[in-house]
Amino acid sequence: MSDSSAPNRLTGDDLTTWAALATLLEWLPPALDAPLVRGFNLTHFEYGILFALADTPDHALGMTVLAGYANSSLSRLSRAVSRLEGRGWVQRTRNPFDGRSALTTLTESGLEVLEKANPVQAQTVSKLVLEPLTTAQRGQLREISLRIQRAIRDHSGWQPSRPDTY
Amino acid sequence: MSDSSAPNRLTGDDLTTWAALATLLEWLPPALDAPLVRGFNLTHFEYGILFALADTPDHALGMTVLAGYANSSLSRLSRAVSRLEGRGWVQRTRNPFDGRSALTTLTESGLEVLEKANPVQAQTVSKLVLEPLTTAQRGQLREISLRIQRAIRDHSGWQPSRPDTY
């Protein structure tokens, strides 16, 4: 029995599992960002915003729903949209049906950038995450990720990634 | 055949695997930090520094080796050590055998904090990562993490987590 029910110290396999994951958490995000940043001056997060907008019928979304897709706090999103707006890839318009809501719209040049960034991002994810794994391991990773997500949701009150809404 | 050899677009299982992992990468780090921050005003990163120092015979390490353990850039580490020094948990002394090297030493109160933080951190990791998984899955996670780490090392030139040394 490898006692993992809230021990005071991690040992043995549990420790090496945790160490392996911790290193991954440290290395993977910058590695995934790098090609996007170098090629398009776009972080993974900003890319996600453009991606979400492109996936929408009229290429426009209110901040709150967009924050949901990007799983971001509103303040983080607001600033990121400002940056994207500054680069001309996105535009803010007022929602005619609700004066509070700021519709964020993907521009033509935003769409162009996204379409060039898409294959780069897909290939980075493939090279760094998918290809190194067997098909079985990809399934395992999916299941493992979902279980940990659920644990976070259950444990940390609610929505650890949206600190604005505490 | 779920073509994952550098496709231009992620689809199907690959897409859901990636989405699950991406969400994890976003949620897990803050969730792991929260109890440490609330309880001890200590991030996971700072905790790692204290932990590494405590694991050393004389509770002292030079910055470069410490950066290795914490897998951090030197500048990030230098600032973190300054913070810890400000809280009195660590002390900088000059290495008598090498005037360039700044030995960072764990203080008494640093050790006390660490010893109180240790079980909290172990239990957080257990609750959020280990317990939600079966024993088999823990093994899978270890292997998967190592494979991705290797891919990052092989692919991104070298040491993506130490941008100072480019």
Add this chain to the structure above:
DNA sequence: CGTTATTACTTGCTCAGTCAAGTAAAAACT
């Protein structure tokens, strides 16, 4: 229909992290 509450953002302040440019000590050449 006027007041209060809620929703949908935005922004000021602060802090952590990156990059690049220091500084200072030791090592390596010549």
Add this chain to the structure above:
DNA sequence: AGTTTTTACTTGACTGAGCAAGTAATAACG
């Protein structure tokens, strides 16, 4: 021994994110 290179850090300028405190528009209530 004197100059150059390398090593071991530190720091300044800048950027991005978090929290808390705004603002403005709508909804809900009495």
